[in-house]
Amino acid sequence: xxxxxxxxPSFLLFAVAASAQQQPDAASQGRLxxxxxxxxxxxxxxxxxxxxxxxxxxxxxxxxxxxEDIRRSGVRSLPEALRLAPGVDVAQIDSVKWAVGIxxxxxxxxxxxxxxIDGRSVYSPLxxxxxxxxxDTLLEDIDRIEVIRGPGGVIWGANAVNGVIxxxxxxxxxxxxxxxSAGGGNADQGFLDFRQGGGNNDGFSYRxxxxxxxxxxxxxxDHQQFDDWRRAQGGFRTDWDVNTNNSxxxxxxxxxxxxxxxxxxxxxxxxxxxNVEANAQLSGxxxxxxxxxxxxxxxxxxxxxxxxxxxxxxxxQAEYRDTFDVDFVHHLxxxxxxxxxxxxxxxxxxxxxxxxxxxxxxPDERTDQVYTAYAQDDFALVPDKFTITxxxxxxxxxxxxxxxxxxxxxxxxxxxxxxxxxxxxRAVRTPSDTEDTLNNTSVVSxxxxxxxxxxxxxxxxxxxxIGYEAGYRSLISKTVSLDIAAFFNSYDHxxxxxxxxxxxxxxxxxxxxxxxxxxxxxxxxxTTAGTEITPSWxxxxxxxxxxxxxxxxxxxxTIPSSQDAxxxxxxxxxxxxxxxxxxxxxxxxxxLDFSLTWRYVGALPYYLVSGYETGDARLAWRPKRHIExxxxxxxxxxxxxxxxxxxxxxxxxxRRGILASLTFRK
Amino acid sequence: MxxxxxxxxxxxxxxxxxxxxxxxxxxxxxxxxxxxxxxxEYEVEAAYxxxxxxxxxxxxxxxxxTEPFNVCVLGADPFGPLLDAALKGETIAGAxxxxxxxxxxxxxxxxxxxxxxxxxxxxxxxxxQSLRVSNALTVSDMSGFSRRGGMIQFVxxxxxxxxxxxxxxxxxxxxxxxxxxxxxxxxVRRAP
Numbered sequence: 001x002x003x004x005x006x007x008x009p010s011f012l013l014f015a016v017a018a019s020a021q022q023q024p025d026a027a028s029q030g031r032l033x034x035x036x037x038x039x040x041x042x043x044x045x046x047x048x049x050x051x052x053x054x055x056x057x058x059x060x061x062x063x064x065x066x067x068e069d070i071r072r073s074g075v076r077s078l079p080e081a082l083r084l085a086p087g088v089d090v091a092q093i094d095s096v097k098w099a100v101g102i103x104x105x106x107x108x109x110x111x112x113x114x115x116x117i118d119g120r121s122v123y124s125p126l127x128x129x130x131x132x133x134x135x136d137t138l139l140e141d142i143d144r145i146e147v148i149r150g151p152g153g154v155i156w157g158a159n160a161v162n163g164v165i166x167x168x169x170x171x172x173x174x175x176x177x178x179x180x181s182a183g184g185g186n187a188d189q190g191f192l193d194f195r196q197g198g199g200n201n202d203g204f205s206y207r208x209x210x211x212x213x214x215x216x217x218x219x220x221x222d223h224q225q226f227d228d229w230r231r232a233q234g235g236f237r238t239d240w241d242v243n244t245n246n247s248x249x250x251x252x253x254x255x256x257x258x259x260x261x262x263x264x265x266x267x268x269x270x271x272x273x274x275n276v277e278a279n280a281q282l283s284g285x286x287x288x289x290x291x292x293x294x295x296x297x298x299x300x301x302x303x304x305x306x307x308x309x310x311x312x313x314x315x316x317q318a319e320y321r322d323t324f325d326v327d328f329v330h331h332l333x334x335x336x337x338x339x340x341x342x343x344x345x346x347x348x349x350x351x352x353x354x355x356x357x358x359x360x361x362x363p364d365e366r367t368d369q370v371y372t373a374y375a376q377d378d379f380a381l382v383p384d385k386f387t388i389t390x391x392x393x394x395x396x397x398x399x400x401x402x403x404x405x406x407x408x409x410x411x412x413x414x415x416x417x418x419x420x421x422x423x424x425x426r427a428v429r430t431p432s433d434t435e436d437t438l439n440n441t442s443v444v445s446x447x448x449x450x451x452x453x454x455x456x457x458x459x460x461x462x463x464x465x466i467g468y469e470a471g472y473r474s475l476i477s478k479t480v481s482l483d484i485a486a487f488f489n490s491y492d493h494x495x496x497x498x499x500x501x502x503x504x505x506x507x508x509x510x511x512x513x514x515x516x517x518x519x520x521x522x523x524x525x526x527t528t529a530g531t532e533i534t535p536s537w538x539x540x541x542x543x544x545x546x547x548x549x550x551x552x553x554x555x556x557x558t559i560p561s562s563q564d565a566x567x568x569x570x571x572x573x574x575x576x577x578x579x580x581x582x583x584x585x586x587x588x589x590x591x592l593d594f595s596l597t598w599r600y601v602g603a604l605p606y607y608l609v610s611g612y613e614t615g616d617a618r619l620a621w622r623p624k625r626h627i628e629x630x631x632x633x634x635x636x637x638x639x640x641x642x643x644x645x646x647x648x649x650x651x652x653x654x655r656r657g658i659l660a661s662l663t664f665r666k
Numbered sequence: 667m668x669x670x671x672x673x674x675x676x677x678x679x680x681x682x683x684x685x686x687x688x689x690x691x692x693x694x695x696x697x698x699x700x701x702x703x704x705x706x707e708y709e710v711e712a713a714y715x716x717x718x719x720x721x722x723x724x725x726x727x728x729x730x731x732t733e734p735f736n737v738c739v740l741g742a743d744p745f746g747p748l749l750d751a752a753l754k755g756e757t758i759a760g761a762x763x764x765x766x767x768x769x770x771x772x773x774x775x776x777x778x779x780x781x782x783x784x785x786x787x788x789x790x791x792x793x794x795q796s797l798r799v800s801n802a803l804t805v806s807d808m809s810g811f812s813r814r815g816g817m818i819q820f821v822x823x824x825x826x827x828x829x830x831x832x833x834x835x836x837x838x839x840x841x842x843x844x845x846x847x848x849x850x851x852x853x854v855r856r857a858p
Contacts (some may be wrong), residue, residue, distance in 0.1 A: 032705065032713035033752070037850040040717070041828050043710050171824055244852055294853070297813055333813075384787040416784075600676070613676060 059389060059409040059421035060152075061087070061471055061485035061532065065145040067170075072585055072595045074618035074632035076188055076213075076659070078167065079132045081139070083599070084583070085147040086548030087485075087532040088163075089575050091601070091609075091644035094652040095187070095215045095227040096259040098132040099574075099644045102149050102163030103487060104528045104552050106575040108646055112162035112429060114152065118169055118251065119327070120288055120306050123159050125348055125368045126319050128432035131312070133259060134282050135167075136233055138193055138209045140179055143170040149532065150487060151427035151467040153405030154391040157344070157372045158430045161465050162489075169251075172197055172205035172239040183661025187634070190214045191661075203241030210234040217260070219640040219653030224262055226277045227652065231257030245294040254285035263315045264648045266358045266443040266451065268508055273443040275648045278315035285309050298333035316359055321350035338378035340391075346370045352433070358441040361433055368433070369398040387411045399431040400462050418474040425469075428462040435460040435495065435520040449513040454497065457519045466490045483534040489527060494556065494571070496523030496564035523562025524571070528554045542587040550579040573606035591622045607645030614641060628663040708744050710827040711807060711820050712752035715779060718818065719758040721847035722803055724778060725840045735761040736776050738768045738802070740793070741783035771796035782806040782816065790814060801839055812855055817841075821852060828852040 032043065063085040075081045079098035083090045089106040091099045100110040109129020115122050122135050145167050152160035175197040184190040191213045199205030212232045217225040235253035242248055259280045266273055288306035295301065308323040329342040349367040354360040376391025392406035407425035414420075436456040444450040471485040500519040505512050530552040537545045554572045558564050581599040588594055597616040603609060614637040620630040633656070635641065640653035715737050735758045739745065745765075753763040758778075766777065771793050774780050780802040785793060790808070794815045797804055805818040812819035812832040817839075819830045832855040836843055848854050 032709055033716075035713060037714070037717055037721070037847065040710055040713055041826060041850060041852075043705065043826065173824060296855075298810070333810075598676070 057387075057411060057413060057419060059387070059411040059423055059471075061149040061469060061487070063087075063147045063149075063483075063534065065147065067140075067142055067144065069583075070139055070142060070145075072593060072618065072620075073583065073597060074595065074616060074630065074634070074659075075139070076191070077132075078135055078137075078139075078145075081142075081145060082147065082165065083581070085145070086483075086534045086581075087149045087530075087550045087579075088147060089579065089601075091604075092218075092654045093644045093646050095218045096133045096229045096261065097227075097646070099646070100130070100132060101575050102147070103489065103530060104554050104575040105162055105571065106644075112159070113165060114156050114158075114160035114163075115165045115167070116156075117167045118288060119290065119304050120286060120308060121323075121325070121346075122308075124310070124319075124321075124432075126321070126350060126352065126433045128159070128429065128434060131282075133229075134231075134255060134257065134284060134310075136211075136231075136255065137167070137169060137235070137253065138179075138195055138211055140181070140193065141169050141175055141195065141207070141209060141237075143168045143174070149485065150423070150469050151405075151407070151425040151465055153425060153427035154374060154376055154393050154407040155340075155342075157374070157393050157395050157405065158370065158397060158403065158428055158462075161427045161429045161463070169237065171249075172199065172207045172237045175207045175237075176205065178666045179664070181661060181663040183630075183659055185632075185657055185659030187216055187218070187655050187657035188213070188659050189216045203247075204238070205240075206236065206238040208234070208236045219655050220650060221653070222650040224275075224277065224649050226260045226262040227647075229257070229259045231255060231259075231282070247292045249290040249292075250288070252285065252287035254283075256283040258282070261314065262648050264442075265316050265356055266441060267356070268358065268441070268513075272446050272449060276315045280315070281311070281313040283311045300331050302329045302331075303327070304329075314355070316356050317352070318355050319350060319352050321348060323348040336380040336383060339375070340377075341375040342373070344370075344372040350433075360439055361437045362439060363437065366433060366437065367398070370430075371396045385413055387413075395430075397430045399436060403428045403430065403462055418472070420470070420472050422470040423467070425467050427465045427467065429465075430462050431456075431460045441515075444516070449508070449511055450516065451513060452516045452518055454518040454520065457500070460495075460520045461493055461522055463494050463522065464492045479538045481536050484531065486529075486531040488529045491527065491556070492525045493522035494524035494526070494567075496521050496558060496562050496567050498523055499563055521562065521564075523559050523564050524556055524567060525559060526554070526556030526568075528552065544585045546583040546585075548579075548581045552577045570606050574604050576602035576604060576611070578602035578611070593620045594618070601643070604644065607642075607651070609642045609644060609651065612641045612643070613637060626664055626666045628665070630661045630663070632659045632661070633657070634659070707807075707820070707822065707827045709748055709752075711781075712745050712748045714820070714827070714829065715749065715781060715805065716752045716756050716763060718779060718803060718805070718847070719763070721844040722836075723842040723844075724801060733761065733776065734764045735759075735778050736764055736766045737779045737781065738766045738774060738777035739781045739783055740768050740771065740774065740797075741785045743767055743783055744807075745781075771800075774800040774802050777802045779803045779805060782808065782811070784808060790816075798839060801841065803836070803841060823852065830855065 065081060065084045069084050070081050073084060079090050079100055082088045082100060087103055089101040093099055097108060099106050099108050102113055105112045109127050111128045115130045122130055124131060148164040152164040156164050176199060177197055179195040181193040193211045195207055195209040197207035215229040217227045233253060233255035237251035240248045259282060261280050262275055262277050265276045286306060286308040290304040292300060292302045304327045306325050310319060310321040312319045325346040327344040332339040347367060347369055351365050352361045353364055372393055372395040374393035378387060378389045380387050389409040392404060395403050405426050405428060409423040412420045439455045441451050441453045444452050468488045473483045475481045497518045498521040500517040503514055503516045505514050533549045535547045552575060556568045556571055558568060579601050584596045586594040595618045600613040601611060603611040614635045616634045617636060618630060618632045620628055622628045635654055635656050640655045642651045643654050645651055719735055737753060749765040753765050756763040768774060774797055777800060780797055782793060782804060804816045806816050807820040812830045815835050817832055817836045821828050821830055829851055830853040831848060831851045834856060
């Protein structure tokens with residue numbers, strides 16, 4: 001199994017189903033006549049063969065969100081786009097924040113999901129998760145988003161526990177020309193996207209882009225309209241085919257944003273507890289370079305290095321982080337084997353200065369380090385019929401020392417149109433600064449005055465998962481395909497909060513306060529099980545239907561020595577246990593597209609969010625070749641609905657959104 | 667929490683709605699291909715197949731001059747009418763090009779180029795062995811084709827179609843390829 005960005009196919013099963021029935025268009029052949037060999041090599045094609053074959057031969061629950069899906073569904077941000085994949089739990093907390101999970105453990109920062117943008121990890125070692133609001137790019141420049149449900153530790157390493165999300169942007173070769181897109185609406189109040197690309201005939205291509213977004217607040221029944229949000233981002237990418245065997249990519253992004261937020265601040269002086277409405281200052285940037293070299297016999301090597309900067313200043317905390325990362329991959333094609341091995345190192349020095357005295361890290365400067373080595377072999381026991389994949393990653397992190405993530409996968413392809421796969425994999429979530437060095441004093445009650453004091457004791461260890469998975473894929477007919485995956489995940493050492501000694505009282509300027517000390521421990525274990533069913537159907541060439549149904553059952557418990565009475569309930573009840581989605585894409589003639597989406601998401605009892613269903617629609621019209629008008633409606637079924645909690649104050653209602661946009665592409 | 671019945675009822679409603687919209691829309695929906703100006707890789711591969719003959723010399727053979735220049739497809743045919751359209755009206759050294767479908771390697775005697783469609787991996791070695799006697803230029807887009815003794819293999823480079831040449835395999839058969847073809851090839855596999 002080749003789990004590395006460029007080996008993964010970009011087309012879905014339904015793409016085959018769709019194309020299989022299309023008769024080749026003999027009339028269009030005329031335009032290729034008379035082209036030289038060299039010119040033929042530069043013709044861009046729509047691939048209909050390679051992707052699906054490989055996807056059907058992958059022994060993992062992978063789903064690929066294509067550029068077409070992103071564009072036609074009218075999504076405006078990366079988390080929204082992730083809704084297009086089965087088994088991903090995506091909820092909007094407010095205008096700025098999102099909660100994302102895969103196969104459970106949905107949370108504001110997605111602690112069990114590793115997210116990579118063109119191979120650059122955006123997983124924060126400070127708060128074990130991803131700040132979704134600052135992960136962005138020009139959505140038109142995304143080639144595809146690969147969503148892998150299930151542990152991916154063998155290739156990707158730490159924190160790829162419940163899944164991996166690979167966001168892959170297009171090569172600069174494929175973004176030549178001008179793009180300008182602007183629009184506005186009631187929720188997404190205004191946006192402007194711009195891109196210019198070009199290149200020469202010696203294999204050098206480039207693009208530069210910029211975007212600005214102004215989002216209005218969502219619905220607040222308590223009129224705390226704190227979550228307005230403005231941001232700007234720019235970047236570039238160059239791709240250079242140095243010669244037939246070597247290519248070099250250099251890319252970078254820079255962003256700056258101001259997001260309104262409402263945070264709970266505990267103090268040791270009156271009023272002890274306050275909700276502070278303030279603007280978070282979020283900025284950062286990155287630069288990445290990747291060298292790829294093709295070797296003999298289809299083998300290749302790849303060397304990637306990047307630098308990433310994060311600046312985050314909030315009302316209650318701050319983080320200033322530099323990350324330096326180097327990765328090497330060698331992929332060998334042998335007679336019946338695909339062998340891949342790699343090495344990686346990451347250094348991430350950060351400053352986390354104290355903003356409020358009840359929330360601080362000791363020390364407030366720290367360098368996180370991770371070193372990894374891995375190898376994986378794909379062996380065809382019976383060529384074209386039965387393949388075994390085995391591998392392991394060894395990692396050494398500055399938090400816990402050594403961890404090993406082994407995995408075994410099997411793929412059986414009885415016919416070219418169907419396959420069965422099964423896998424057993426181990427993955428770990430390494431501790432973060434939050435569990436290790438954060439000291440958090442938080443008001444539990446103001447009268448009487450009671451605080452909890454939570455800190456790490458240096459003994460918090462990695463959360464572990466052994467995942468058992470199986471799946472079936474089939475092209476049932478030329479128009480229907482089906483993908484079914486089932487999993488049984490066995491977790492151990494999950495995070496719990498344990499009382500640490502007896503409560504003590506202190507006199508705070510005349511008022512007696514009671515302090516309950518807690519430490520972060522690994523006192524929870526348990527299992528989750530579930531299935532995702534992803535059918536697709538293209539009844540006629542101009543109509544495509546894509547469905548997905550996801551079921552989840554979580555069964556966690558505390559270990560005997562644990563006294564944590566709340567975390568099991570929290571973890572089990574903050575991810576939806578049922579989800580369904582149907583996506584319908586119509587081509588209404590050559591200049592008109594229409595898409596409809598319906599989705600159902602089950603309840604989140606912990607946040608008092610009930611199950612809901614809603615829908616989106618998008619109509620796009622191209623009066624001229626280069627111009628497109630689009631009208632997008634989101635969450636149309638009701639004026640507002642609740643998706644997740646987490647902000648202080650009343651639950652934030654996600655509003656019905658209408659957005660009009662005009663796009664020029666040339 | 668909605669009961670499964672409620673969800674099912676909703677699904678049904680949605681399906682009816684979709685069907686209703688469809689019925690309304692049918693007269694409008696035509697000419698899907700006009701929307702997708704990019705050719706598929708098979709169109710480009712067919713165009714390559716109509717071109718390769720100009721860059722290869724076959725050993726002289728009695729009667730060859732009067733035969734059509736046959737481009738044959740062995741096994742599953744991914745081209746359909748595309749290949750016929752690409753070859754129509756083309757000539758090589760005066761011989762008109764024509765597409766021909768064959769089902770066994772033994773039928774390749776009259777073929778100058780044989781495109782090997784998707785065949786079972788395990789059969790490929792046998793097929794290549796049998797094709798050797800026909801002196802045909804073997805082409806395929808199967809992965810590993812040129813590595814395993816095929817002459818030209820189409821490869822996707824991003825969304826462009828390029829090709830690799832196994833020069834050793836070409837030379838074994840007595841064919842000569844021009845340097846121009848080698849220059850354009852993405853990779854050339856030479857004799858070890």
